[in-house]
Amino acid sequence: MYIRRPRILILTAGYGEGHLQVSRALEHSFRSHQVHHVQIVDLIKEAHPILHSVSTKLYQMSSVSSQFGFDYYGWSYYATRDYNPAGSVQRYLNSIGRRKIQELIKQSRPDAIINTFPFGAVTEMGKEFSIPAFTVITDYTLHSRWIHPDTAKYYVATEDLKNELIRYRETPVEHIHVTGIPVRPAFHETSAASPPVHEKDKASSERVLIMAGSFTVFHHITELVHILLEQGHCEMDLVCGRHDKLAHKLNSLFPDHPHVHIYGYVEHMPERMAAASCIVTKAGGVTLSEALVLELPAFIFKPFGGQERENAIYFTEHGLAKTSYDAKELGEQICRFLSSPGAKERMGHRMAGMRKGAAAELIVEDILSSLDQQNLHMAYPSEVLKR
Known part of the structure; x- marks a missing residue:
């Protein structure tokens, strides 16, 4: 009181x-x-x-x-x-x-x-x-x-x-x-209602959530998608946010592809993240904290200098994320991760241990x-x- x-x-x-x-x-x-x-x-x-x-x-x-x-x-x-x-x-x-x-x-x-x-x-x-x-x-x-x-x-x-x-x-x-770091309440509600990534049904299709709007060079996105299509055997959700031109260009390159799903602004991001096996994102403190709450392994691409690079270093050194600086390296990291159930379990348990x-x-x-x-x-x- x-x-x-x-x-x-x-x-x-x-x-x-x-x-x-x-x-x-x-x-x-x-x-x-x-x-x-x-x-x-x-x-x-x-x-x-x-x-x-x-x-x-x-x-x-x-x-x-x-x-x-x-x-x-x-x-x-x-x-x-x-x-x-x-x-x-x-x-x-x-x-x-x-x-x-x-x-x-x-x-x-x-x-x-x-x-x-x-x-x-x-x-x-x-x-x-x-x-x-x-x-x-x-x-x-x-x-x-x-x-x-x-x-x-x-x-x-x-x-x-x-x-x-x-x-x-x-x-x-x-x-x-x-x-x-505080995140929106919906992330905690979704976390409580969903099993951690490493405890999901192994028979279900692997799903990679790609925050396409965080890429600054367009061909890096398309290169990553092609690598995952060739090697990954996974579903891909590409979220473009409010970048309408980006969504249009991606739709023109991958029209009605059964494994590539392109979205603009997404209202229910916690649920979409909870459905994924991993996320490709930038290294903002809040974004990484959202992934941490959901115990969602993160792949960070070309973090910007300053706090984002330092966040990426911290998460990578503690086994909570992987960082890469070219699309081929990123694609290979994701493919190795998806093919190794042990990697998901180890990363998920580390993320669970970090939560306060x-x-x-x-x-x-x-x-x-x-x-x-x-x-x-x-x-x-x-x-x-x-x-």
């Missing part, structure tokens, strides 16, 4: 869908706890619309430019990864959005602020207004931008990331909770408990509580 129903402000950024999906998963969990004063704000978009427009375009273009050796996003990521959180560069970056945050705090009067994107200004303004700021790290790797000394608590994906955070500037262990539960629920319950304790201390002085 919580003393009162708090107001929650969640700050995010629209670089890809991941940060926003995490924010919405947290909002859903708060509402399930009867906390209805929850506001999600894309801080960069609201505070600096021109900067948001330019930076979003550059972020989208980086995936294409990196294919031709001009990986400016990856370069900037690695150049700033180990910066001192108290240094001059970080202080400048932490100034972004300060005025807008102050305005939001005065308008919504939140009891807690949650970062799903590394905004240092949020933590600083929270301290100024005596509002705890919580940070949800949305990848499997650490970057200095996430770190701020006044953070009330960090919520991280793995024990490895927790240990890295402890070593980095000696963050107190009690400020870090290993919860996993419903991350959004774990985070929300901990935040509400922290606010509850804070309210108790405000209502009763510490010397009274000690009696």
